[in-house]
Amino acid sequence: MMKKKSSNKKAGLKTFLILAAGLVLLFAAMVASLALGSVQYSMQTLQNALMTGTETQEGQIIWDIRMPRMLTALLVGCFLAISGAFMQTLTRNALAEPGLLGISSGAAFVLVIGLALFPGMSAAGSTAAAMIGASITMVLILALANWTKGGSSPVKLALAGMAIGMFLTSLTTAISLYYDVAKNMSFWYAGALYTAAWGDVKLLSLFGLAAIPVLLYLLRPMTTIRFGVDVARSLGVRVKLVQFFAVVTILLLTGSSVAVAGSISFVGLIIPHISRMLVGEDYFHMIPVSMVLGGLLLVLADLGSKFMNPPFETSVGIVTALIGVPFFLYLIKRRGVGIK
Numbered sequence: 123m124m125k126k127k128s129s130n131k132k133a134g135l136k137t138f139l140i141l142a143a144g145l146v147l148l149f150a151a152m153v154a155s156l157a158l159g160s161v162q163y164s165m166q167t168l169q170n171a172l173m174t175g176t177e178t179q180e181g182q183i184i185w186d187i188r189m190p191r192m193l194t195a196l197l198v199g200c201f202l203a204i205s206g207a208f209m210q211t212l213t214r215n216a217l218a219e220p221g222l223l224g225i226s227s228g229a230a231f232v233l234v235i236g237l238a239l240f241p242g243m244s245a246a247g248s249t250a251a252a253m254i255g256a257s258i259t260m261v262l263i264l265a266l267a268n269w270t271k272g273g274s275s276p277v278k279l280a281l282a283g284m285a286i287g288m289f290l291t292s293l294t295t296a297i298s299l300y301y302d303v304a305k306n307m308s309f310w311y312a313g314a315l316y317t318a319a320w321g322d323v324k325l326l327s328l329f330g331l332a333a334i335p336v337l338l339y340l341l342r343p344m345t346t347i348r349f350g351v352d353v354a355r356s357l358g359v360r361v362k363l364v365q366f367f368a369v370v371t372i373l374l375l376t377g378s379s380v381a382v383a384g385s386i387s388f389v390g391l392i393i394p395h396i397s398r399m400l401v402g403e404d405y406f407h408m409i410p411v412s413m414v415l416g417g418l419l420l421v422l423a424d425l426g427s428k429f430m431n432p433p434f435e436t437s438v439g440i441v442t443a444l445i446g447v448p449f450f451l452y453l454i455k456r457r458g459v460g461i462k
Contacts, residue, residue: 140400190322193323194383198379207394227294237307249378263282329377336371341406383438393416393419423441
């Protein structure tokens, strides 16, 4: 008993130190995101602009352009990291994440239909369309994986997601070309944050606040479910209810993220694995670390997108892909990594 308490204290201390270091790096990245761009500001200029608001030209650029962009990157990074962690546990697939399982393709499919039918669709409408598409696609993937003989498995889920994702991507491309909304969808597919505004931050904050109570409820049962459904049931976990709430959380966070920032892949794949390597499988430790690291990764990726091809900007989705593809190949090579 004493050994277990000592182990828990060490794990808690390790998580605290990693979180503290991550938050320091995140704060530095946020400051850099506000100060650096096509025009670079000194720390004194940045401080004055933050204090005085939009009274000066520098204040207008920082408050109206860079601040919402930075906060959008932070929230989307957190949301995608949490969604990836939940999906990897639910599907028992170490390679699961919204982009790779076709959920982003489903969001894009309904979104392009909305843009074709309602060209002046609002940000709230785009969010609703993306969430509907993500919901329908996730149901289709789970149904297709369970429909085959032997029921669902990680391999079947991955194959079902890839098949449905490719099919919906083809339909999305055809519709976007026919209705001449390909330009809007190219921005969405590339994943970009340079159009982010305060309205996007408010939408993401709303969905994030709605997901927090469910997320807190899920921390303990999701930690148990990683040992297997039968073990979780024997320990009193209401597995179906937990799975339902986990899916709702994924849809809330993924739907709002892809509607605002487009299809940004690999954040949900990379960050949960790194968090497990650092603090282990316990959701009480892994999820906070994933949130900080997810926000840090996307803020840094967005910062990097400003300087890859100056004076033009590179889509943040390309930057995350450059990081994520090598990591994806690394996971494929190490077949034992992740959820068993």
